[in-house]
Amino acid sequence: MQSKAVVCKNLRKDFGKGEDAVKVLRGVDFQVNYGEMTFLVGPSGCGKTTLLSVVAGLLNPTAGDLAVLDADIAKLHSSEAVLFRRKNLGFVFQQFNLLPALTAAENAAVPLLAAGWSRKPAVEKAVVLLRDLGLGERAHAKPNQLSGGQQQRVAFARALIHEPRLLVCDEPTSALDAETGHHVMELLRKSAVRADRAVLVVTHDSRIYNFADRIAYMNDGLITRIEEQQNAA
Ligand SMILES: Nc1ncnc2c1ncn2[C@@H]1O[C@H](COP(=O)(O)OP(=O)(O)OP(=O)(O)O)[C@@H](O)[C@H]1O
Ligand SMILES: [Mg+2]
Incomplete structure (x- = not known):
């Protein structure tokens, strides 16, 4: 059987315990x-x-099995899991979680710095990526000097810069206008959809559904339906 980027089996997550769970x-x-590119809606x-x-790997499941990039995440020790995630995963969160004291380019360079790159080449690579995202002019601004959509693109750059094998995005176009959203999704497809990589995107944005190879519909804690799209953009 062909291996999968992510496999969840009977995965459960409760918050809290007992009757109040x-x-x-x-x-x-x-x-x-x-x-x-799989969308979760x-x-x-x-x-x-x-x-x-x-x-x-930011939350532990309560029960069930989870394999990510052929690693059984639950079997990794916590320090191994941190290294595994740092190297192989990229995230764009619903909140952008940029570090306020760093510039846009420094924020985008964080995964490279964590991987041991020295500052200059890391920031240079970040500036190139920010330029692709239409932010070349703002690369040296701090997050509080950027608009919401600009901050979201910095978060994108940070998620992509180390070429992760699994990219996970939560509402990645929520702060972007239609044209910028489209451009960002194109860049995402180009850089992150490869034979040995995968992208998982949560979105409410029907303007970008055409980018999905597969759409998983979720309702009340279960995946209820999966739809394949032959002609993804
Ligand atoms: N730490 C927590 N403790 C208790 N309940 C939580 C916690 N985190 C999330 N929930 C609850 O779990 C449910 C699912 O939340 P989740 O954030 O996964 O929803 P979502 O599908 O991403 O929604 P949205 O589209 O609004 O972002 C919600 O009812 C939420 O209140
Ligand atoms: Mg959410």
Whole structure:
């Protein structure tokens, strides 16, 4: 069988314990294929961010199996898991989580610095990527000097810069106008959809559905339907 970028089997996540437990993931069966962009859509509160956070290793599942890039995440020691994530995963969160004291380019360079690059080449690579994202002029501005959509593109650059094998994005175009959103998704397809890579995107933005190879519909803590799109943009 062809290996998968992500495999979730009967994945459960409760917040809290006992009678007060909130059951948010209620037995998710779900896969992400290599070489594809998979979208996860569904109503607010159905568990999309929770599922992304579990897949990305930011939350531990309550029960079930999870394999990410052929690694059984639960079997890694926590320090190994941190290194594995740092090297192989990129995230764009619903909140952009930029570091306020760093410039746009320094923020985007953080994954390279964490991987041991020296500052100058890391920041230079970040500036090139920011230029591709239409932010060349703002590369040396601090986050509080940037608009929401500009900050979101810095978060994108940070997620892409180390060429992660799995890119996980939560509402990546929420702060972008249609044209910029389209451009960012094109860049994402070009750089992150490769035979040995995969992208998982949570979105409410129907303007970008045409970029998906596969759309997984989520409702009330379960994946209810998966739709393949033959002609992804
Ligand atoms: N730490 C937490 N403790 C308790 N409940 C939580 C926690 N985090 C999330 N929830 C609940 O889990 C449910 C799913 O939340 P989640 O953030 O995954 O939804 P979502 O599908 O991403 O929604 P949105 O589209 O609004 O971002 C919600 O009812 C939320 O209140
Ligand atoms: Mg969410």
